[in-house]
Amino acid sequence: MIAILEKSDPAQGFEQIINFLIGSYIHHALTVNLHVYISCIKQFWNTDVVKRSGDVTRLQALVDMKKSVISEEVVREILQLNDAEGIICLPNDEIFASLARMGYEKPSIKLTFYKAFFLTQWKFFIHTILHSLSAERTSWNEFSSAMASALICLSSGQRFN
Structure with missing residues (x-):
């Protein structure tokens, strides 16, 4: 899945977040459109070890x-992430404090967060990140502390691993 980061009439009010994502170190990972054929994907997963x-x-x-080898390092290189030394997960109190600064409206002690409790622009940002980078395939309305750490790091310019 790729993100389309264009400034158009429907994107009105989201220009700052679009600019941020365009300038972010994950821009390439969000927007690269690799042509991978379904037959190759099936062959890979049918023979993977x-x-x-x-x-x-x-x-x-x-x-x-042909032998195909995929490792974390290869994925980082292809997606041009350059984040191997980044933060893995923020401490819980830092997650809660940072999300509150981002306008998260539902103080909680739970480590599941809900997109609905953010301002519209943050919902767009969160949806873009979840949809592009998360392993989640069904629900885009909630996210874990690991994904919260990624969102906080991205929004504050810190590298996240």
Whole structure:
């Protein structure tokens, strides 16, 4: 899934967030439109094997009789993320304080957050990030503390791993 970050009439009021995402280090990851054929995807997942060597985990598969290896490092390189040294997860109190500064309207001690309790512009930003980067495939209305950490880091210019 790619994000379309264009300033048009329907995007009125969201220019700041669009500018932010265009200038962000994740811009390429959000907007790259790679052509991957369904047959290649099926071949990959039908033949994949998880390989571990020390701290490195790789997916290895055969696609068109060629060995394909995917690792976290390869994904970072292809998506031009340059975030290996970034924050992994913020402490809970920092998450709650940062979300409150972002206008999150539902103080909570739970580590599940809801898009509905943000201002419209933040809802757009959160939806774009969740839709583009999250493994979630069904509900885009709530997100975890890990995704909250990613959103906070992105909105404050910090690298998130």
